[in-house]
Amino acid sequence: MRSDLELLDAWRGGDLAAGDELVSRHWTSIARFFRAKVGDDGADLISQTFLACVEGKDRIEGDNVKAYLFAVARRRLADHFRKRARTPVTDFALSSLADLGTGPATELGRQQQRALLQLALTRIPLDDQIALELAYFEGMSRRELAGVLEIPENTVRSRLARARDKLRVVLGELGTPDEVALAESQLGSSGPAVPDS
Template identity: 30%
Template sequence: MESGDPDSTLVAAARAGDHEAFAELVRRYQRLVYAVSYRLLRDQSLAEDVTQDAFVRAYFSLDRFRGTSFRAWVLRIAHNAALDQLRSLARHRHVPLEEAPEPPEPFSPAESVEHQGLIAALEVALAALPPDQRAVVLLADVEGLPHNEVAEVLAIPLGTVKSRLARARTRLRALLEADPRARELLELSGRLASGEPGSSDLATSTQEEERSFHDA
C-alpha cells in the first residue's frame, strides 16, 4: 500500500485489530459503495447485502490488501459481488418488463418536478446500459473517480476504460435524445454551443443550475 493513500493510517490500525478504525473506513465509503451497488443492481435489499458483504470481506482480507487505494479495493469487492448477483438474477429471475415492480424511490423529494424528470430519465438511461458500460459511467461520471482508479476497480486497462466510457456516453446521449424528459438538457446545451450569449462557458452555467437545484 502506498503512503499516498489517505486511508493508510486507518487501514494499518484496522489490520492491527482496531475495530473502530475499520468502522471509520466504513463510514467514509459506505455511501459510495452503496450508491454504486444500488445503481448496478437496481434493488435496495440486494445493494444492502452487497455493501455489507463487501466491507465484511474487506475486513477479513485486510492482510492480503496490496493495492494502492482502499477505496478502489473495497469498490472492486463490491463490484464483483454485484456482478455475481446480476448473473444469479439473470439465471433465476425472468420477470417480464411490464410486470416488473417499480424500484423504490431512493432520492430526496426536494427537487423540482423538472429536475425529477431529468433525474428519472438519467436513471432509466443508466439502467439500460450493459453492466460493463454502466459500471464505468457510474464510477467515472457519477462518482467522479479518476480513470486510473476506475481501471483499478474494474481490473481492466486504462484504454478499455476510455473506450467503454466513450461508448457508454454515446449510448446515453442517444437514449436521452429519445426521452422527452431529458431532451431539454441536450437542446439547451446545443443552443448554448451554437453561439447564443453565455455559450462560452456551458460548464459554469450547468454547474450553477445544479447548485441552485440542490439548494432548493
C-alpha cells in the same frame, strides 16, 4: 487524518474504531453504487463488500482502498445477479439491468432529469453504467477505473466515450430533446475529468 490503508491495517489489527471510520468514509458511495442497481437488496451486498475488504487487504495494490472497494462491489454485484438471473449472466459488458430482470430504474433522484438519466443508465450494459457512475458521480481516476473494471488504463477513456454514446442513444429514445439535454447536463457537457492517477 489517517489514510484508508492505515485505517484498514488498524481495523485488521482489532481497532474497531478504525473500522468504523473506514466504513463511514466510504459507506455512502458503496451504498449508492448498489442502490442504483438492486434497490433495497443492497444492504447485504454492502456488508459483504466491506467484509471482503478486510479479508482481502493483502490483495490491495498500492494504497487505493476506494478502488479496491468498488472492484469488490462489482464482483459482489455480479455474483448477486448470477444467483438471481433467469438465465446465466456471463458478461456485464453486454447485460443491462433491464436484461437482468431487476425492473424499472430505482427512484434515486427527485428531479425529472435525474430520473430520466437514471432510467437511461439502467438500459445500457452494466459495465458501461458502472464506468459512467464511477467516473461522473464518484470522481474516480483513470487508474482507479481501470482497476475496478479490470481493463487496461489506456482503455478507460474510450470505454467512457462509448458508454456515453450509448447513454445518449437511450436518452433520445426515452425523452424529448429538451429533457435529454437536461438529463445530460447532470453528467456535465464535456465529460468527466478523469485524471491519470
